[in-house]
Amino acid sequence: MASRGASILGSRASRIKTKLQSVLEASILEVTDVSSEHAGHAAVKDNLNETHFNVKIVSPKFDGQSLVKRHRMVYDLLGEELESGLHALSIVAKTPQEAGKNL
Amino acid sequence: MAAATLNLLSIRASSSSSPSSCTNYSSRITPHISFYSQLSRSTTFPSLSFKLPNNSNRHSAFIIVSAVKKLSELEPITVPSKPDDFSDELPSDSGVYAVYDNNNDIQFIGVSRSIAASVLSHRKSVPELCSSVKVGVVDEPDRTTLTQAWKSWMEEHIAVTGKIPPGNESGNGIWVNRAPRKKPDIRLTPGRNVQLTVPLAELIDRLVKENKVVAFIKGSRSAPLCGFSQKVVGILDSQGVDYESVDVLDEEHNLGLRETLKNYSNWPTFPQIFVNGELIGGCDILVSMQEQGELASLLKK
Numbered sequence: 001m002a003s004r005g006a007s008i009l010g011s012r013a014s015r016i017k018t019k020l021q022s023v024l025e026a027s028i029l030e031v032t033d034v035s036s037e038h039a040g041h042a043a044v045k046d047n048l049n050e051t052h053f054n055v056k057i058v059s060p061k062f063d064g065q066s067l068v069k070r071h072r073m074v075y076d077l078l079g080e081e082l083e084s085g086l087h088a089l090s091i092v093a094k095t096p097q098e099a100g101k102n103l
Numbered sequence: 104m105a106a107a108t109l110n111l112l113s114i115r116a117s118s119s120s121s122p123s124s125c126t127n128y129s130s131r132i133t134p135h136i137s138f139y140s141q142l143s144r145s146t147t148f149p150s151l152s153f154k155l156p157n158n159s160n161r162h163s164a165f166i167i168v169s170a171v172k173k174l175s176e177l178e179p180i181t182v183p184s185k186p187d188d189f190s191d192e193l194p195s196d197s198g199v200y201a202v203y204d205n206n207n208d209i210q211f212i213g214v215s216r217s218i219a220a221s222v223l224s225h226r227k228s229v230p231e232l233c234s235s236v237k238v239g240v241v242d243e244p245d246r247t248t249l250t251q252a253w254k255s256w257m258e259e260h261i262a263v264t265g266k267i268p269p270g271n272e273s274g275n276g277i278w279v280n281r282a283p284r285k286k287p288d289i290r291l292t293p294g295r296n297v298q299l300t301v302p303l304a305e306l307i308d309r310l311v312k313e314n315k316v317v318a319f320i321k322g323s324r325s326a327p328l329c330g331f332s333q334k335v336v337g338i339l340d341s342q343g344v345d346y347e348s349v350d351v352l353d354e355e356h357n358l359g360l361r362e363t364l365k366n367y368s369n370w371p372t373f374p375q376i377f378v379n380g381e382l383i384g385g386c387d388i389l390v391s392m393q394e395q396g397e398l399a400s401l402l403k404k
Contacts, residue, residue, distance in 0.1 A: 089372065
């Protein structure tokens with residue numbers, strides 16, 4: 001796991017982006033690595049890089065879905081990442097209509 | 104209030120030997136003048152009536168040091184029933200106050216920077232014990248004067264009844280910890296060495312179905328170990344909702360919970376919040392629901 005963690009260093013954000021983009025057809029997709037804010041966190045001792053991300057995503061596929069379902073859609077796409085050290089995501093998931101209201 | 108708790112130990116120590124013998128001993132400087140020596144170690148009592156060994160009448164000593172009237176000279180004020188009335192009927196100044204139950208027994212003697220606010224919080228947490236209150240406003244409320252006023256009332260009460268007010272006994276948390284005490288976190292198992300007769304998933308299932316709100320968090324609710332969990336606790340606290348919490352990092356009592364819960368809820372991260380047996384999500388969703396005003400209505404259901 002450690003060697004794999006090192007080899008993918010710096011690429012998790014782009015993989016997250018690719019995975020979400022292809023399936024959710026996002027019109028807005030921002031992925032920010034905020035792992036450094038969680039350094040020293042009780043549960044991330046052994047995996048200090050690329051553990052925490054903020055994801056902001058606007059997708060028509062969220063239409064009619066509850067927040068729980070939207071987050072699950074995101075999590076489901078990122079299963080591999082979650083198994084390889086991705087620890088937490090902060091997710092903002094909106095439909096284009098909702099995003100339009102708040103812009 | 105912390106000062107009151109601390110110094111109680113001193114009062115307790117003194118009550119075992121009679122006050123007059125205490126005075127005598129202090130002039131002989133024997134090692135077990137526990138009262139004085141303990142107090143001098145405690146920084147909150149820089150000067151004390153007990154330093155005056157010449158004074159054979161201990162009651163007059165109190166009057167000298169105390170900024171407030173004696174308890175026996177004060178008339179009790181009925182504790183208002185409506186929160187709005189507190190600031191009208193009780194002073195919002197610094198001072199001491201003694202809370203009486205409906206048998207006219209003292210339950211607690213406290214020091215406060217706002218007597219009205221303190222009595223109100225007692226009334227909220229233990230209404231059955233707050234019937235009336237005597238108050239002594241301290242005009243120059245430095246810490247020393249306040250503490251001395253408190254001590255004079257404590258001593259007066261002890262001299263009359265021979266007892267410490269129950270609320271001032273050490274270990275009695277209902278008066279001194281005025282912030283509502285955090286509930287303990289729920290432990291799913293008695294310990295990691297105990298063989299479970301029921302699968303963990305079933306324990307989770309029962310827990311979330313039998314309780315309206317359950318938060319699975321990292322760390323305890325009184326000391327969350329993750330910012331998201333902290334936020335969740337903060338939001339639930341602010342909603343004033345009664346909720347249960349489970350520490351997913353507690354390997355002693357919740358061993359294996361993280362993996363089992365992830366599968367149970369089909370949700371890969373923590374914290375997780377369940378309402379009426381259903382996962383409503385993690386921190387982001389809770390925050391979002393609160394902002395949209397949806398949370399309050401959900402919690403009312």
